[in-house]
Amino acid sequence: MKNSRPSVMRPHGLPESASHPVVTPLSPSVVYASETPDALDDQYEGRVHGYTYSREGHPNADVIARRLDDMEGATGGVVTGSGMAAVSAVLLGLLKTGDHVIGGDQLYGRSLRLMKEDLPRLGIETSLANPGDVAAMRAAIRPETRMILVEAVSNPTLAVADIAGIAALCREHDLLMVVDNTFTTPRAFRPFEHGADIVIHSVTKLLAGHSDVMLGYVVAKDPALNDRMRVFCVTTGMTGSPFDCWLAERGLLSFDLRFDRAEATAARLADCLAALPGVKRVIYPNRTDHPDHARAADLLQGRGCNMVSFELNGGRDAANAFTRAAEGLSFAPTLGDVGTTLSHPASSSHRALTADHRARLGLHEGFFRVSVGLEDPDALCAIFVQAVAAATS
Ligand SMILES: *Cc1c(COP(=O)(O)O)cnc(C)c1O
Numbered sequence: 001m002k003n004s005r006p007s008v009m010r011p012h013g014l015p016e017s018a019s020h021p022v023v024t025p026l027s028p029s030v031v032y033a034s035e036t037p038d039a040l041d042d043q044y045e046g047r048v049h050g051y052t053y054s055r056e057g058h059p060n061a062d063v064i065a066r067r068l069d070d071m072e073g074a075t076g077g078v079v080t081g082s083g084m085a086a087v088s089a090v091l092l093g094l095l096k097t098g099d100h101v102i103g104g105d106q107l108y109g110r111s112l113r114l115m116k117e118d119l120p121r122l123g124i125e126t127s128l129a130n131p132g133d134v135a136a137m138r139a140a141i142r143p144e145t146r147m148i149l150v151e152a153v154s155n156p157t158l159a160v161a162d163i164a165g166i167a168a169l170c171r172e173h174d175l176l177m178v179v180d181n182t183f184t185t186p187r188a189f190r191p192f193e194h195g196a197d198i199v200i201h202s203v204t205k206l207l208a209g210h211s212d213v214m215l216g217y218v219v220a221k222d223p224a225l226n227d228r229m230r231v232f233c234v235t236t237g238m239t240g241s242p243f244d245c246w247l248a249e250r251g252l253l254s255f256d257l258r259f260d261r262a263e264a265t266a267a268r269l270a271d272c273l274a275a276l277p278g279v280k281r282v283i284y285p286n287r288t289d290h291p292d293h294a295r296a297a298d299l300l301q302g303r304g305c306n307m308v309s310f311e312l313n314g315g316r317d318a319a320n321a322f323t324r325a326a327e328g329l330s331f332a333p334t335l336g337d338v339g340t341t342l343s344h345p346a347s348s349s350h351r352a353l354t355a356d357h358r359a360r361l362g363l364h365e366g367f368f369r370v371s372v373g374l375e376d377p378d379a380l381c382a383i384f385v386q387a388v389a390a391a392t393s
Pocket residue numbers: 082083084085087108111151180182183201202203204205214215216
C-alpha cells in the first residue's frame with residue numbers, strides 16, 4: 001500500500017522513442033515548467049525559445065501560424081480565438097481615441113457592428129464607403145484617418161473591391177491598408193502582393209473548413225504591428241486554444257484541394273443556375289455578366305471563389321419552399337464548410353437593415369448566398385434544379 005511518490009507527480013516529457021509521430025501532437029498543457037529561475041529569465045529575455053502559459057502561446061498555435069504565414073507570404077502572424085478576435089486585434093489593438101478608420105460598406109456583419117457601435121463608444125470615429133468606388137473612399141478621408149479595412153469580395157453580393165485604387169490611396173495618405181481575406185483566401189488572392197499592410201482571416205471558414213473549429217489569424221507586414229497585436233490578444237485573452245489549432249492544422253492540410261474543388265463546382269453551379277427559368281439573376285465574379293467581372297479577372301488572375309449568390313423569382317414563400325426542397329443542403333449561416341450551405345440574408349445576416357436598405361443592396365426575399373462544398377458537382381446541380389423548380393413552379 002505504501003508509495004513514496006505522491007500520485008499527482010507528473011512525468012517530465014513523453015516516454016522515449018527513436019521514431020517520431022507523423023501527426024503533430026496535441027499539447028493541451030496550460031502551463032509549462034522551467035528548470036530554474038535563470039532558465040526562465042533566458043526565456044523571457046528571448047535568449048531561448050520556450051512556452052510559459054498557453055494564453056501567451058503554445059506549440060499548436062505556432063504550427064498553424066507558420067503555415068498561415070507561408071500561405072500569405074508573411075512572417076510573425078498571430079492566431080486568435082475567432083475571426084472577430086482578429087478583426088478586434090486590428091481595430092482595438094492598433095487604434096486609439098481620436099483616430100478615424102474607414103471600412104467597406106459591405107463588411108462582415110459583426111465587423112460592421114464593431115465599427116458602428118463599439119469603436120465610437122471608445123472615441124474612435126468610423127466611416128463606411130463603397131470599396132468599389134475609390135472616389136467615395138477618398139472623400140471619407142480625414143486628417144485623423146489611420147486605416148482602411150476592406151474585403152476583396154464582399155458578402156453576400158460578391159462585389160469586387162478596387163484593391164489597386166485603395167492601395168494607391170493608402171500610400172498617398174500614409175494609411176494602413178487592412179484586408180479581410182476570408183472569402184478569397186490566399187489560394188485566390190494574396191493581399192500583400194497588392195499593397196496590403198495587414199491581412200485578417202476567419203480560419204473558421206474555408207481554411208479550417210469543417211465547421212468544427214472557431215479561430216482567426218492576423219498578420220502585418222511590419223513586425224512592430226504584429227508585436228502590438230500579439231500583446232493585445234494575450235492581454236485581452238483573445239488567443240486560440242490548442243485543440244482548435246490542432247484541428248485547424250488538419251483542415252489546412254487539405255485546404256488547397258478543397259478550395260480548388262469547391263471553386264470549380266461553384267463556377268459550374270453558377271452556370272447551371274443561370275439557365276433555370278425560376279432564377280432571376282446569378283452573381284459569380286467569374287461570369288462575364290458580373291458587374292465587376294473585369295476587375296475580378298484582374299485581381300484574382302482567373303481564380304474564383306466558392307461563393308455563388310442568386311435570386312429566385314418570388315418572395316418569402318418561394319424562399320421557404322426552396323430551403324425545404326433543397327434536400328441535404330444545410331440552411332445555416334456559415335461558409336467554407338465541406339458541405340454546401342445556404343444563407344438567406346433577408347432573414348439572417350441582413351435582417352437588421354431596413355427593407356429599403358436591403359432593396360438598395362439587391363437583397364430581396366428571393367436572394368440566397370450559396371457556399372459551395374465538396375459534393376459531386378452533378379449531384380449538387382441536380383439538387384438545385386429540383387429545388388428551384390419546386391419553389392418557383
Ligand atoms: C465569419 C467571418 C468573420 C468572423 O469570423 P469568426 O471566426 O466567425 O469570428 C470575419 N470576416 C468574414 C469575411 C467572415 O466571413
